[in-house]
Amino acid sequence: xxxxxxxxxxxxxxxxxxxxxxxxxxxxxxxxxxxxxxxxxxxxxxxxxxxxxxxxxxxxxxxxxxxxxxxxxxxxxxxxxxxxxxxxxxxxxxxxxxxxxxxxxxxxxxxxxxxxxxxxxxxxxxxxxxxxxxxxxxxxxxxxxxxxxxxxxxxxxxxxxxxxxxxxxxxxxxxxxxxxxxxxxxxxxxxxxxxxxxxxxxxxxxxxxxxxxxxxxxxxxxxxxxxxxxxxxxxxxxxxxxxxxxxxxxxxxxxxxxxxxxxxxxxxxxxxxxxxxxxxxxxxxxxxxxxxxxxxxxxxxxxxxxxxxxxxxxxxxxxxxxxxxxxxxxxxxxxxxxxxxxxxxxxxxxxxxxxxxxxxxxxxxxxxxxxxxxxxxxxxxxxxxxxxxxxxxxxxxxxxxxxxxxxxxxxxxxxxxxxxxxxxxxxxxxxxxxxxxxxxxxxxxxxxxxxxxxxxxxxx
Amino acid sequence: xxxxxxxxxxxxxxxxxxxxxxxxxxxxxxxxxxxxxxxxxxxxxxxxxxxxxxxxxxxxxxxxxxxxxxxxxxxxxxxxxxxxxxxxxxxxxxxxxxxxxxxxxxxxxxxxxxxxxxxxxxxxxxxxxxxxxxxxxxxxxxxxxxxxxxxxxxxxxxxxxxxxxxxxxxxxxxxxxxxxxxxxxxxxxxxxxxxxxxxxxxxxxxxxxxxxxxxxxxxxxxxxxxxxxxxxxxxxxxxxxxxxxxxxxxxxxxxxxxxxxxxxxxxxxxxxxxxxxxxxxxxxxxxxxxxxxxxxxxxxxxxxxxxxxxxxxxxxxxxxxxxxxxxxxxxxxxxxxxxxxxxxxxxxxxxxxxxxxxxxxxxxxxxxxxxxxxxxxxxxxxxxxxxxxxxxxxxxxxxxxxxxxxxxxxxxxxxxxxxxxxxxxxxxxxxxxxxxxxxxxx
Numbered sequence: 039x040x041x042x043x044x045x046x047x048x049x050x051x052x053x054x055x056x057x058x059x060x061x062x063x064x065x066x067x068x069x070x071x072x073x074x075x076x077x078x079x080x081x082x083x084x085x086x087x088x089x090x091x092x093x094x095x096x097x098x099x100x101x102x103x104x105x106x107x108x109x110x111x112x113x114x115x116x117x118x119x120x121x122x123x124x125x126x127x128x129x130x131x132x133x134x135x136x137x138x139x140x141x142x143x144x145x146x147x148x149x150x151x152x153x154x155x156x157x158x159x160x161x162x163x164x165x166x167x168x169x170x171x172x173x174x175x176x177x178x179x180x181x182x183x184x185x186x187x188x189x190x191x192x193x194x195x196x197x198x199x200x201x202x203x204x205x206x207x208x209x210x211x212x213x214x215x216x217x218x219x220x221x222x223x224x225x226x227x228x229x230x231x232x233x234x235x236x237x238x239x240x241x242x243x244x245x246x247x248x249x250x251x252x253x254x255x256x257x258x259x260x261x262x263x264x265x266x267x268x269x270x271x272x273x274x275x276x277x278x279x280x281x282x283x284x285x286x287x288x289x290x291x292x293x294x295x296x297x298x299x300x301x302x303x304x305x306x307x308x309x310x311x312x313x314x315x316x317x318x319x320x321x322x323x324x325x326x327x328x329x330x331x332x333x334x335x336x337x338x339x340x341x342x343x344x345x346x347x348x349x350x351x352x353x354x355x356x357x358x359x360x361x362x363x364x365x366x367x368x369x370x371x372x373x374x375x376x377x378x379x380x381x382x383x384x385x386x387x388x389x390x391x392x393x394x395x396x397x398x399x400x401x402x403x404x405x406x407x408x409x410x411x412x413x414x415x416x417x418x419x420x421x422x423x424x425x426x427x428x429x430x431x432x433x434x435x436x437x438x439x440x441x442x443x444x445x446x447x448x449x450x451x452x453x454x455x456x457x458x459x460x461x462x463x464x465x466x467x468x469x470x471x472x473x474x475x476x477x478x479x480x481x482x483x484x485x486x487x488x489x490x491x492x493x494x495x496x497x498x
Numbered sequence: 499x500x501x502x503x504x505x506x507x508x509x510x511x512x513x514x515x516x517x518x519x520x521x522x523x524x525x526x527x528x529x530x531x532x533x534x535x536x537x538x539x540x541x542x543x544x545x546x547x548x549x550x551x552x553x554x555x556x557x558x559x560x561x562x563x564x565x566x567x568x569x570x571x572x573x574x575x576x577x578x579x580x581x582x583x584x585x586x587x588x589x590x591x592x593x594x595x596x597x598x599x600x601x602x603x604x605x606x607x608x609x610x611x612x613x614x615x616x617x618x619x620x621x622x623x624x625x626x627x628x629x630x631x632x633x634x635x636x637x638x639x640x641x642x643x644x645x646x647x648x649x650x651x652x653x654x655x656x657x658x659x660x661x662x663x664x665x666x667x668x669x670x671x672x673x674x675x676x677x678x679x680x681x682x683x684x685x686x687x688x689x690x691x692x693x694x695x696x697x698x699x700x701x702x703x704x705x706x707x708x709x710x711x712x713x714x715x716x717x718x719x720x721x722x723x724x725x726x727x728x729x730x731x732x733x734x735x736x737x738x739x740x741x742x743x744x745x746x747x748x749x750x751x752x753x754x755x756x757x758x759x760x761x762x763x764x765x766x767x768x769x770x771x772x773x774x775x776x777x778x779x780x781x782x783x784x785x786x787x788x789x790x791x792x793x794x795x796x797x798x799x800x801x802x803x804x805x806x807x808x809x810x811x812x813x814x815x816x817x818x819x820x821x822x823x824x825x826x827x828x829x830x831x832x833x834x835x836x837x838x839x840x841x842x843x844x845x846x847x848x849x850x851x852x853x854x855x856x857x858x859x860x861x862x863x864x865x866x867x868x869x870x871x872x873x874x875x876x877x878x879x880x881x882x883x884x885x886x887x888x889x890x891x892x893x894x895x896x897x898x899x900x901x902x903x904x905x906x907x908x909x910x911x912x913x914x915x916x917x918x919x920x921x922x923x924x925x926x927x928x929x930x931x932x933x934x935x936x937x938x939x940x
Contacts, residue, residue, distance in 0.1 A: 105788045200836040207746035210739045212756075214763040214810070217803050221774055224781030287545045294542025311549050316922060317556065318864025320893040321915050324900045328908065329559045359552045366549075388524070390531055392538035413769060420771020422867035423893075427900060447773050447867070454780065455870055472777040476770065483769040487762075 041101055044171055045094070048178055052090035055182040059085030062189045076196035084195045087202060089182030093174040100170050108162045115158050117151050135159055225476060228469030235463045236264045241470060243267060247433035247444075249453060249464045264467050266474065268433035272443030276354040276425060277418040279439055283358025284418075285411055288365025295366070296373045297395055308370075315363040323427030326356035331428055338440060346430070346442040353428040354439065357421055361414050368410030372403045372493070409489035416482035420475060422447040446471050560919075564912025570701035570714060571662040572654040573628055573690060575607040577636065579646045586647070595640055600633040604655065611695075612686060623683055627690075629656040631715040654697065659713040659906035661687060665696060668905060678905070704913065708879045709895065713906025716899070718914050720881045724794055724874075724889030725863060731798020731885055732862050736805050737855050741844075743806070744813025744851070749839050768807035775804045776871025784872060791873035792888035800868045805858035812854020816847040821940045849936030853929045860925040864918065866893040892918045 060082035067073040074081075109132060113121065120131055131152070138156035189195075233241065244265015291311065295304050331352035338345030345351075376399050384394040400407075430442030431452060453468035583606050584598040608624050609615070615624050632655040639653075640646050656662075660678040663669045664687065671684055679687075690696045707717030743764075751757040779800035783789045789796050820843050828838040869875075874890050875898060882889035890898070892914060899911040 102787060109788075196834065200834060203836055204746070204750055207742045207750060210742035211744075211746040211751070211760055211810075213739060213743065213803075213806065214760055214767055217767060217778070217806070218763045220782055221770070221778045224778050225774070228781060287548050290542045290545035291549055294539070294546055298539055298542055299546075307546055307550065310553060311546070314549065314553055314556075316860065316864075316926060318866065318893050318918060318922070320864070320866045320896050320900075321556070321560070321919070324896065324911060324915060325556055325559060327900065328563070329555075359549075359556075362549050362552070390535045392535045393531065395538070416769060416771075420773065422771070422773045422870075423897065426867075426870075427897065447771070450773055450777070451867070451870055454777075455873075455875055469777060469781070472774055476774050479769065479771055479774075480766060483766050487765055487769075 041097070041167075044097060044167075044174060048090055048093050048097070048174065051175070051178050051182065052086040055089035055186070056082040056086040058182075058186055059083075059189060062186055063195075066189055066191050073191045075192050075194050080195040080199050081189050081193075083199045085182055085185045085189070087199065088185035089178050092181055093178040096177065097170060097174050100166075104163075104166055108159060108166065111162055112155050112159045116155055120151060139163075221476060225469050225473040228466050229473045232463060232466035232470045235466070240264060241266055241467075245435060247449070249449070249467055262464060262467075264463065264470075266446075266471065268435040269444055269446055269449055269471070270474075271435055271437075272350065272429070272433065273419055273445040273447075275350050275437060275439065275443055276357065276429060276445055277415060279351060279354025280357035280361055280418045281411070281415060283355055284361035284365050284414060287358075288362045288414075289369050289407065291362070292366040292369035292373060293395055293400075296370050297391065297399075311366060312363045314359065315367075317360070319360065319421060319423040320427070322356050322360050323423040323425075326352050326424055326428035330356055343440060345440045348428060348430040348442040349440050350429065350443045351439040353425050356428065357418055357424050360421070360424065361418060364417060365410060365414050368413065369403070369407050372406030372410065373399060375406070375493075376402050405489050406493045409486040409493065412482050412486040412489075416479040416486070419482075420447065420479050422451060426451050446475050450475070560912050560915050564909050564914075564916050566666045566668070567704060567909040567913035568701050569666070569698045570703065571657040571665045572697050572699050573657045573661075574652060574654050574695040574697070575604065575611070575628070576650055577603050577607050577653050578650045579603065579640065579648060580650075581647055584640075584647065590644065590647070592641065595644060596637060598637070598640070600636040600640070603636055604628050604632050612689075620682065623680055624686065627658055627661055627683065627686065629658050629714045630712060631656060631710070654699065656703065656714045657696070659904060661696075662714055663905050665698065666909075668909070704910070708881050709877060709890070709898070710879065711877075713902075713904050713910055716907070716910055718892065718895060718917060720878060721890050721892045721895035721914070722917070723881050724797075724878075725891040727794035727882060727885050727889065728797040728801065728869075728891055729859055729863060731795055732801040732805060733855065733859055735798065736802035736809055736858065739802075740806050740809030740855065740858075741813055741851055743810045744817060745839060745844065747810070748814045748817040749843065750835070764807045764810055767803075768811060771867075772804055772865055773867040773871065775800050776868030778803070779868060779872045790886055790888070792876050792878070792890070793886050794882065794889055794891075795885040796872050797869050797874055797891065798885070800872060801862040801865060804865065804868060805862050808858040808861065809851075809855050812857070813847070813851045816850025816854065817843065819850065819940075820846045846938070849932055853932050856925055856929040856932070860922050860929075863891075863925070864893055864922060866897055869894050870897075892921075 060078045062085075063074060063078040063081035067078075071078070112135065113128070113132070116131075120128075123131065134149075134152055135155050136159075138152060139159050241264050244263060245267050246263040246265045247268050249262045249264060291307075295308055299307065327348075331347060331349065334349060334352050334355075335345045335347055380398055380402060381394055384398040385391075389397065425445045425448050429448055430444050431448065432442065432444060433449075434441055434443050436443065450468045450471050453464055453471075583603050584600070585602065586594060586598050605621075605625055608628065609621070612624055615621055635655060636653075657665070660669070661683075664671070664679055664684075669678060687696065703715060704717045706719050707715060708720030710716040747757065747760065751760075779796055783796045783799055784791060789799075824842050824846065825838050828842045829835070833841070869891060874894050876888060876890065877898070878888050878890050880887075896911055896914050896918065899907045899914065
């Protein structure tokens, strides 16, 4: 990779600049450090930053834009009959060219036009890299030299370096905002394109979900149905089952651990329960699909019930198990935050321990517990692997937990993995579902975090 | 009616002290209340044991399904490496050797063991006892030592998946030909066992091979290396950025709207479903920037965005736990704020930050959903050799195997899960160790 050699050269140059700057500082101070404003290392760092930072920035921008520009130029050089292909075909041709360039495809039996294009691509890349190397290294050398010659005893090198460092820290911390914006934009743009093909009202309120659009226009079922109600209903059904497992078990175990258990038992049981939260979801998915679902099906058959092999019950149960530690540790925090004085007051009035918990601690911890449950619900709605492996694929509008239902995340995964059609409503629908998922979890999170914060302030 | 009656009694007997009445009422209810207390306590205990039972069930079911995968059934065959059998001419260079007919060797050997098998159908059934991968094993052996040619050697070759499953007792013997193995194949297997030609040995293929369509040839090495590269990218990006962000927010940020916005965003991102990060990766890294599909580079980018909030939150907690006196002392001695943080606060907060990072990495290691979105679900046989090579990761490999119809993949999946859990346990223990070792009470 030529980019990495360039970066390494640049860093080596910067190291050189660091030592040059440091010794230059010693030199201008005439051996007396008290003549300097800052410690010599700051002069070294100052030179090194001037040497490396602009070059790295240029290289980053260049390498980011390079593929797009080169692709455009290669496309311009293609014969007319290829250039007039429609967009999706053109993408395939481009992929072929890229495979030729990277040597993934055998070049012997390729189209000569494509081979030529691949050669063109290669030579353009080589030129671009050569120019980049020259530009970056000369800029680095020039700026490094400039910084070196400008070192003076009274220069405030430390302040400059520190300001730059804090600016870097600030940029790093704003990546969170950039990520959020990135998420919103990436799902929003594709969703808007989806809503151009399928009206928003059809999507939100449609009762039928069958995203199988035909590849050719004359195929049967060429118009897929994109009504998300059954998908959403399935998600809510599985989430409800999961909560039915997780909330009682999680809450009661949190109460027991924080109010009744001996310190020894607590020290042993709490980490053990938290292992459940550390198990990867794909493991739960496997457990649900191969252990729990067959068990439920057999049990149902023994009782004379007709249970689907991918029943909502199996997925929901296992998801509930996964969420137990989540509910329990959140409730544990909240219960521990209730002031001891309230307990003592209740005991002084003659209440038993369970009465204290049910009538004093639980009501005062309720807002926090509800917030924790909301976070757990958002977690359950967004959980993917368990439902991908254990829930069904076909949308089914039912409230019967023994039938197979599908969820939002399952649909996103099935629409975006496997054979994709470029830009069809089918693939774009996944982004629309992603948008819905993001909005729902965002609302739940915002409410929950708000409640938690308010609650915390109340007892602080 | 009752009410008026009792009040009239109270009115008629004013000399009766009301206090004893209260205590009586308390006493009469006490038994019930204590019962309720015991019941409530029992509920709590049941809830905890239920949780622990689920945990035990999970582990037991996976170990019970998977422990057999660490063994593999092998069949001992006398392989006659004659040039005739190999279909070799005079040329003995590498190209000619790698083109030679190694499948023929296995077939010839099987035919000589069972000379009575003559019909075409039976022969095919006979050949199916040995794994199709045996050809490659023989080829590699010959390529390694070409002077094997002309020699007859006794070799242990992997049995086919169906034979393996039968020997391990996962499939039943059927009288008709309805099962995976035919009745005649069962008879051959019995004969091979009687001759001591079938043996279960440690399955080293599982740890050295990449993925395969044949369970007996599939291994986790490719996925493990892919996971390693992905985590490498993740830690290289998320640790420095996470630490920098935590330091800024905790030590330098003024309390203004921008800081509030950043904080709200970080808390929200920590709770955004992981699959949404996958959508981001697909739309931004693959479609917009044109980075290679299925590459650990993109996987690492997505996972580092996902783990950043965790690391930032842990980093901030570690920084707040450093007492202000440290900062005041450094500032008092004339250090600048940056110097105070870099030389005094950060080193003290580092163990906490490392613990948070390791826990974040453990979560990233187990993450599957976002990687499905960026194409890391492809069937990839080769072990990746860099962050740009197409690869898969352990959890995705588990997902792929769990979806495979072959019976042999069930135990492989469970075994891969065991390996994954082992890594996770190691990482978590390291985090706990770090916390215990470097935790300071100020």
